Amino acid sequence: MSGCGCAEVVTPGLLDLFDARARMIAAARPIRGSERVALAEAARRVLAEDALAGLDMPGVDNSAMDGYALRLAEISLEGLPVALRVPAGAGVLRLPEGGCARIFTGAPVPLGADAVVPQERVHLDAEGRVHVEGELAEGANIRRRGEETRVGDLLLPVGARLDAAAIALLASHGIDEVNVVRRLRVALFSTGDELIEPGSARVPGQVYDSNRAMLHALLALAGCEVLDLGVIADTSLDLQRAFAEARIEADLVVCTGGVSVGEEDHVRPVIERLGGIAFHGVAMKPGKPFALGYLGDSLSDGTPLIALPGNPVASLVGWQLLALPFVQVSQGREAAPLQRFPVTAGFSRRGPKGRRELLRVVLDWTSGAPVARLAGGQGSHMLSAASQAHGYLMIDANDNVEEGHAYGYCPAVQFLD
Template sequence: MLTFEEALARLLAGASPVHETETVATQAAAGRILAQGVRSTIDVPPLDNTSMDGYALRCADVPLAGTPLQVAQRIAAGSVGHLLAPGTAARIFTGAPLPAGADAVVMQELCAVAGDTVTVNHVPHSGEWIRRRGEDIAAGAEVLAAGTRLSAAHVGVAASVGAASLTVFRRLRVALFSTGDELAMPGEALKPGGIYNSNRYTLRALLEGAGCVVEDCGIVPDRRDATREALRRAAAGNDLILTSGGVSVGEEDHVKPAVEAEGSLDLWKIAIKPGKPLAFGTVRRGAGSAAAFIGLPGNPVSSFVTFLMLVRPFILKAQGASAVTPRAQALRADFACKGDPRREFLRARINDAGGLELFANQSSGVLTSCTWADGLIDNPPGQAVARGDMVRFLPFSELL
């Protein structure tokens, strides 16, 4: 049986990053992986400007609170003022460039205006409420590195330096199918012994959230010949084949032998809970190439957790991302539980006191634990947890 670390290392070693790139509009780039870094050609901000509505002035002109100054100009954002004469002030609005000669801005709440005279009821200091040229980004600086998975903030930074388009890696193409004669689609009547195929919906949403193009191949009957045919079709036009169900040791579980017949299988059992059975390998597609294959367990929580912890890093690496593993937090356990011989990923959420509560039923079939939770506690093998212990928490914000 493989440890989690061994399984992840083997998966990542088998992830071949895509090389094809495409240029997309910056406004459509969120969620994509940057293939070419972005370097600024400008300073941001381009000029010294004010971060407050108020009056731009010379500090030397206001030695005492209550000093009157003539308002000689008005500067709105998008316009440029002229040299500020001694003894005068400029009415200025947030984002507007500072006029030459001014060395501070006094917020309007500390001023009183009568006609064209402003009384400054505050002694300013040099630099007050001024944003300096280039204090955010200097011209020539790399603002986004290749391999960055672009968030809303990254897209905003690209736009702030004038990048109208970005070069990104193409999306990973993933074929998704489920196996199991007991599976029915939502909206269909359940036959005796049937269950609705929640994994198909969960995994598609997870794949699309990870930036993949998904080909939904439906439900494959529990027959080896049908499974082999589905694998061949899926391999033809996709980088990865992802299945759920059919990877245990039951007589009706045909995915493992089908993959072995159509390609190769690299691993089978992992010492984690939930998610012990997992298959990884390749499916041949001709001309010496192959699609990667990952077979997830059929239990819904096992499928969900193994995707987050193992498949997601594989996908991110295959799409060219430089950071593929989640960042954890150390949080207080407001519960107690026994350890398990396997490494556990426990569904938990943060309470109002800043500690972690554990979902009462950690069964691999209870998918509501994943909607209740804020993330997963990564608990080492054999590690009992006492109230007050600090545990390793992986928030879903790092995993979804």
């Protein structure tokens, strides 16, 4: 693939990684448009409006466990006869004076009862009367009506992404449809005369297009609709045609390859003719030749474009650290914060020159505390290490890695979105 950008040199004018990330987030604009979908189809979708409680939750006072509902004032040495049996799903009954109710988790607490004693804290005498062991406070083990939500309370705010727990919450209020933001439509293509489709016959010098397959999967995981334009030849005319089509059909354009500054890297000049470049070049390794641009008059009014490097690991890192938060904000969500915490390095390594380095590592928990070890070769073309890595050890520019010292670690799981 063209545009490696992996030489160990200090390139002037590169944007700091965190500055670039902040610019990406600031530049993103939420798309307009929504659709109503069945709750069963709403996983990973983004709410287009606040979801409000339609019920008090719980709907009635109910038991938090299996046991016996009773009046505290009636507990005596003689014990209480079991006057009622209340399973989950029963109606609200009234507790007779001088008696208790056998009750099960989730069942409505009978009117008049002011506590539930767990079945483990009672014993039954020969006559079947209930004797309570230990102290019991008023309201013990009773879930009060509306203690979680009241009708009209906010369940989930606009912009919330619907995961399994959120879907369960909505379902618990009888909601079977939700209004969600329409899917972000992303035009995706790779550039490179050397690229061929996986499954096709290969001759020396040709390379299977792994980037497009990877980015298609990442975009789908992020909840996007992907318009796959395939592999575009490394010519200005072909690129211009692809960008023109992408601008009409998509909310966002993502391309990979040809974005560096070599003689065969035509992406940037074409973008500048059809629109402009907001920034190009980030002080990170891998991923330096990353660019944010646009097709049209401006970044705010035109179609935004993210140009990722051609080397696959550089493309992956550029997506995870820079492109993904842009997509999240474009979907009407908040950009997920970049998690970073210290772990001990299990190796030594010469530090990067002039830019932060993201080393692909696995965490070794053998000693009880996490130790980061290299996942394999660290070349920006080496997908084997990236496929095995648990995350990245982030090394500041010009710092050496010393075994036993602590460095910032970013877990890759956060990027699964």
